[in-house]
Amino acid sequence: MVTDMKPQALILTGFGINCDAETAQAFERAGASAERVHLNDLAADPAMLERFQILAVPGGFSFGDDVASGRILANRLRYRLGEALQGFVAEGKLAIGICNGFQVLVKLGMLPFSDGAFRQDVTVTHNDSGRFEDRWVALERDPATPCVWLHGIERIELPIRHGEGKFIPRDDATLAALQAGGQIALRYASRQGSGPARGAYPDNPNGSTDDVAGICDPSGRIFGLMPHPEAYLDRLNHPRWTREDLPEEGAGLQLFRSAVDFAAKELIGAKV
Amino acid sequence: MAERIEVAIQPGRKDPAGLAVKQRIADDLGIHIADARVIEIFTIDAALAPDELERARTELFTDPIIQESAANRALARDFDYVVEVGFRPGVTDNVGRSAAEGLRDTIGRDLQDGEAVYTAQQYVLQGVDQSTAEHIARKLLANDLIEQWTVKSPDELAAIAGGPLLGLPVVTDRSDPAVHEIELEIPDTALEALSRDMMLALDLREMQAIQGYYRDAAVQAVRKEAGLPAKPTDIELEILAQTWSEHCKHKIFAATIEYTDPEGKTRTIDGLFKNYVKATTDEVAKRVDWLVSVFHDNAGLIRFDDDYLFALKAETHNSPSALDPYGGAMTGIVGVNRDILGAGMGCKCIFNTDVFCFASPFHEGEIPARLLHPRRVLRGVHRGVKDGGNESGIPDINGAIVFHERFLGKPLVFCGTGGLIPTTVDGKPSHEKEALPGDLIVMAGGRIGKDGIHGATFSSEELHEGSPATAVQIGDPITQKKMADFILEARDLGLYNNITDNGAGGLSSSIGEMANGPGGATIHLDKCPLKYAGLAPWEIFLSEAQERMTLAVPEEKIAAFLDLAKRREVEATVIGEFTDSGQLACTYGGKLIGSLDMAFLHDGVPKMQLKAELAPEAPQPAIVVEDNDFTEDLEAVLGSLNVCSKESFVRMYDHEVLGQSVLKQFQGAEEDGPGNAGVIRPVPGSNKGIAVACGIAPKYSDLDCYAMMACSIDEAVRNLVAVGAKMGTIAGLDNFCWPDPVESEKTPDGRHKLAQLVRCCEALYDTCVAYDIPLISGKDSMKNDYKIGDTKISIPPTVLFTAAAVIDDVRKCVSMDVKRPGDVVYVLGETRDELGGSEYATVKGLAGGRAPQVDAKANRKRYEQLAQAIDAGLVASCHDISDGGLAAALAESAFGGGYGMEIDIAPLCADGLSAAAALYSESQGRFVVTVAEDKAAAFEAALAATRIGTVTAASTFTVTASKTSIVSSDISTLKAAWQEPLQW
Structure with a gap:
């Protein structure tokens, strides 16, 4: 029934999204077939979503981060594509939001999505430093996370490039529930040794509660993170490649491969 | 009625924006206030039902987790004064524009004509009195030119009861729509x-x-x-x-100049551009085969590989940045992006560069009327370029910040952009484009307002009392990003025949130039979409409102073009047609209101006749360095403004978006050593790359303008060679910024300044030809003076030289940081007694001396050998020696790599060179190179290199001269001295 057995990834574009090209490239290199689709084309034909197993909301400055980062795009997705997105996640398909895309998914309520309803329970907001920064950080995966995007990753270095990446939960109970469910998939870690950054700048670059760099839904299939895995697909992207022995493949690619392999096995393999 | 929504961080939560304001008030004004919080104000000038207002407040404007908000009620509490700052009428309000789009989604209907959302900020201050609050507003929070502001006490705010504090910034001025005849038969x-x-x-x-x-x-x-x-x-x-x-028109570069040279001989130069700039490229073109399109398009285009062309352009935006640093600089960066988008059939922007020149941010003297404190200019310019670049999704990969006291009169803001385009687009060569008679003229992107009217003429004058507020525009990166995405789609579908951007001169300029091909154009000005009513026809044609491209679309493709634009939410309007009438004609309301002969318009300007002669040179005292503490001096040089780290500014630019980064601005063990050139690999799957660097040396201008130019070129080239670029692959851009060089009553020294320009052009030709660098594009800005009353400040003559090279294999590139203990440290190139204009001379307060002279022939040989050594994998690290001399370069390489150094400069002093000159002279053509011990013999066999020490595991940094220790420090101390001054 399906001639192309590769998982299909929809990469959202338009309105200031600007990491779509390298995100598409990451999925392609991870074995998926990636298609960049303008938000308005998707809104005009929401049924289009049905042929994709993976939805990616890339980084960028949707609507210039005006009013609040991710807010206007999140509203537009909710108003114009709410039902289609509900259906997409109900089928157990995969979604990722990177940087601005993470901000969008959080404000849309697609993360942490604890009880399966689109409701904002956490936020990402202005860094404690009050400024946008581009710097590399170390990250560690929560060993107990169900996140399907992080198979094969324990610790990884990636760049962050944001002014609004500080994670704040609604309250302590929300945080505790996320922690208990392994939904805090990725934390900023100490760059020198190991273990979490414990809030120390710049290891934790924005002041995120509990060093949160990325969270997933309870199923682990919807994932959002502030750092940019698509910016580390090759050794040469790493800031210290001229002085360290690094594998040819950038560590960020594993994240995409993890999800594409999962989709191939669970979403396409199961159907055939 | 206008509805007012206030949004604030919930009480008890940290307010980063408020804390940042409090910090800036302390840093910039020296005023320590108890607390500051920020309230965002959204004024919705639209008829909303109560439930619509409530939905907008909760769903659009308020973050339910951390914010509180109120409609038509004040949120400020526990304060002494609030300062509210909003835009003046007609000033671009990007957040307001986005908020209106969000509002449309939330209420599910379009806003009516005239309905809009306006934004303002309210600063809630504790621990200030009224006059202090007003002082803070005037000096820090608001710019009177573009913003309105008010200060209110708690009682006053209560009396307003949630109503507006400022007038709605609606444009109500109506220009006279009539077309006037002007009498020219006058004396x-x-x-x-x-x-x-x-x-x-x-x-x-x-x-x-x-x-x-x-x-x-x-x-x-x-x-x-x-x-x-x-x-x-x-x-x-x-x-x-x-x-x-x-x-x-670049009239000064086209002028006939009677030039008397330093020997007293007089000759006539028939155009500096023709005889030096274009002549350089013509000469070098005989020896390089990768030039594709130079000088006539919006940017120069060269071959990248078989499949892509590479475009490069740099622009300045000085005068607007002096008046409104944020808006002016942002307009600069998004403006040069449009040059790339309008180059060939439309290039994708792949990187930005930025170079700024300011007076010291620590300037303590009087600030002349209408000028802003350099600290404020620096912050605003940086923020404008940062927002413009980041929001456009274009990485900033190279730049510099340069300080000189005379940039108080006018800051220089250079913005550059590189682009890539497939060699063929829709089956045709992508660098060729031509509008045909009958093609429709389409304007795409933003709308037209009064912003930027007379921008082109304004920047052709010195900054004076009457400089118009309308000369200032604020860029809108998101409108432009939408437009750029749309244009690249339309390009690949082959939907247009020609494209150019709207910059200086607006439609008048873009259509006027494009009409040269078909031989005429007719524009219907009443068809142009306006931001608001009330523009006179000539204002519509001349407005420099941003984010607009002009395209020539053939009749049969217009439906597809407009349909795609609509689906991408980009406004595109047919506003006229190209003709072969020989006339540039404008209609308004169906009536012809102006028509000019194309030939007269483009070629009718009389050539300027100018005189140039260098003023007799006052003998410069030789620089004599007496007793020194070289360790203290090294820290002082590293901490001088032109040498010290700019990392905190650079980190705020996204330098990795598009995923092509290879060498970043900061490198080494802790990613904080200063890189030489930015390197990217723009095509996935290919290891071919582009290296970009810059050179700028206004500090030498007063001593020797020829040297200034030669040093600027040499610095840019050294930076490229240091990462592995090869001679013969380098392309250059010349951006001249000069004080007015036309002799007149207000410029009595015009002949001297013009002669400096001639000397500079001679150096440009000599050096570029020696290095085989074609100039592929460039620009000049010739009126960089300030004059109000008796105060005149002219900038030092300045040229930014931007250089880019195609790198065959980026995997062979070298970074500046030392790699491992035991590696041998070399200096390449001759160190001479050239302390004139150096950072060391500035730090020590020593005037005079000799500016460095460039020996291009000798340098070229060294650069070729070094490139070969890098290609052969012999080089562990390489750092260009420039500001701060050898000592600064050694220290940077050492602390960049996280290891110490033991240096002995005896080999440099063998011919009697002083230790001070050896360490701090800024002789050109030099590098610090480190090489692994086992490769040292091969390296020494490959080129002439002077071994001066080793990299050490210990963190100590020592220099010995004549067996005496003269510098003894530690890399952490040196790094701290280098990082401290501008660690903002």
């Missing part, structure tokens, strides 16, 4: 007065040339036939003034 003095009063910035000979055109019987016959009045209409004069402005 010469009246012609000059007319030019001044209409802000035409044309001199008498130019006004007389226009007068002569209207006296021409043939012209009058054409006018009569077309139904135009005998006298010029206002729009015709405005078009001529704009097209003939220094900004657009």
Whole structure:
């Protein structure tokens, strides 16, 4: 029934999204077939979503981060594509939001999505430093996370490039529930040794509660993170490649491969 | 009624924006206040039902987790004074524009004409009195030119009861829509007065040339036939003034110059551009085979590989940045992006560069009228370039910040962009484009307002009392990003024949130039979409409102073009058609209101006749260095403004978006050593790359303008060679910024300044030809002076030289940080006694001396050998020696790599060179290179290198001269001294 057995990834574009090209490239290199689709084309034909197993909301400055980062795009997705997105996640398909895309998914309520309803329970907001920064950080995966995007990753270095990446939960109970469910998939870690950054700048670059760099839904299939895995697909992207022995493949690619392999096995393999 | 929504961080939560404001008040004004919080104000000037207002407040404007909000009620509490700052009418309000789009989604309907959302900020201050609050507002929070502000006490705020604090910034001014005839049959003095009063910035000979055109019987016959009045209409004069402005016509670079050289011999130069700039490229073109399109398009295009062309351009945006640093600089960066988008059939922007020149941010003297404190200019310019670049999704990969006291009079803001385009687009060569008669003229992107009217003529004058507020625009990166995405889609579908951007001169300039191909154009000005009503026809044509491209779309493709634009939410409007009439014609309300002969418009400007002669040189005292503490000196040099780390500014630019980064601005063990050149790999799957670097040396101008130019080029080239670029692959851009070099009453030293320009052009030709660097594009800005009352400040003559090279294999690139203990440290190139203008001389307060001289022939050989050594994998690290001399380069390499060094400069001092000159002279053509011990022999066999020490595991940094220890420090101390001054 399906001639192309590769998982299909929809990469959202338009309105200031600007990491779509390298995100598409990451999925392609991870074995998926990636298609960049303008938000308005998707809104005009929401049924289009049905042929994709993976939805990616890339980084960028949707609507210039005006009013609040991710807010206007999140509203537009909710108003114009709410039902289609509900259906997409109900089928157990995969979604990722990177940087601005993470901000969008959080404000849309697609993360942490604890009880399966689109409701904002956490936020990402202005860094404690009050400024946008581009710097590399170390990250560690929560060993107990169900996140399907992080198979094969324990610790990884990636760049962050944001002014609004500080994670704040609604309250302590929300945080505790996320922690208990392994939904805090990725934390900023100490760059020198190991273990979490414990809030120390710049290891934790924005002041995120509990060093949160990325969270997933309870199923682990919807994932959002502030750092940019698509910016580390090759050794040469790493800031210290001229002085360290690094594998040819950038560590960020594993994240995409993890999800594409999962989709191939669970979403396409199961159907055939 | 306008609804007012206030949004604040919930009480008890940290307010980063408020804390940042409090910090800036302390840092910049020295005022320590108890607390500051920020409330965002959204004023919705639209008829909303109560439930719509409530939905907008909760769903659009408020973050439910951390914010509180209120409609038509004040949120400020526990304060002494609030300061509210909003825009003046007509100023671009990007957040307001986005909020209106969000509002449309939330209420599910379009806003009506005239309905809008406006934004303002309210600063809630504790621990201030009224006059302090007003002082903070004026000096820090608001710019009177573009913003309105008010200060309110708690009682006053309570009395307003949630109502507006400021007037709605609605444009109510209505320009006279009538078209006026202008009398030109007037005496010469009246012609000059007319030019001044209409802000035409044309001199008498130019006004007389226009007068002569209207006296021409043939012209009058054409006018009569077309139904135009005998006298010029206002729009015709405005078009001529704009097209003939220094900004657009580069009249000084085209002028005939009678130049008396330093030996007293006089000769005539028939155009600096033709004889030096273009001549350079013509000469080098005989030896390089990768030039594709130079000088005539919006940017130069060269071959990247078989499949892609590479475009490069840099621009300045100085005058607007002096008045409104944020908006001016942002307009600069998004403006040069459009040059790339308008190069060939439309290139994708792949990187930005930025170079700024300011007076010291620690300037303590008086600030002359209408000028802003350099600290404020620095912050604003940086923020504008940061927002413009980041929001456009274009990585910033190279730049510099340069300080000199005379940039107080005018800051320089250079913005550069590189782009890539497939060699063929829709089956045709992508660098060729031509509008055809009958093609429709389409304007795409933003709308037209009064912003930037007379921008081109304004930047062709010095900054004066009457400099217009309308000269300032604020860029809108998101509108432009949408437009750029759309254009690249339309390009690949082959939907247009020609494209150019709207920059200086607006439609008048873009259509005027594009009409050269078909031979004419007719524009229907009443068809142009406006931001608000009330623009005179000539204002519509001249407005420099941003984010607009002009395209030539063939009739049969217009439906597809407009349909795609609609689906991408990009406004695109047919506003006229190209013709072969030989006339640039404008209609309004169906009536012809102006028409000019294309040949006269483009070629009718009389050539300037100028005189140039260097003022007799005052003998410069030799620099004599007496007793020193070289360790203290090294820390002082590292901490000087031109040497110290700019990392905190650079980190705020996204330098990795697009995923192509290879060498970043900061490198080494802790990613904080200063890189030489930015390197990217723009095509996935290919290891071919582009390296970009810059050179700029205004500090040498007063001593020797020839040296200034040669040093600028050499610095840019060294930076490229240091990462592995090869000679013969380098392309250059020259961006001249000069003080007015035209002798006049207000510029009595014009001949000298023009002679400096001649010397500079000679160096440009000599050096570029010696290095085989074609100039592929460039720009000049020739009126960088400030004059109000008796105060005149002229910038030091400055040229930014941007250089880029295609790198065959980026995996062989080298970074600047030392790699491992035991590696051998070399200095390459000759160190001479050239302390004149050096950072060391500045730090020590030593005037005079000799500026460094560039020996291009000797350097070229060294650069070729070094590139080979890098290619052969012999080099562990390489760092260019420039500001701060050898000592600074050694220290940077060492602390960049996280290891110490033991250096002995005896080999440099063998011929009697002083230790001070050895360490701090800024002789050109030099590098610090480290090489692994086992490769040292091969390296030494490959080129002439002076071994001066080793990299050590210990963190100590020592220098010995004549067996005496003269520097003894530690890399952490040196790094701290280097990082501290501008660690903002």
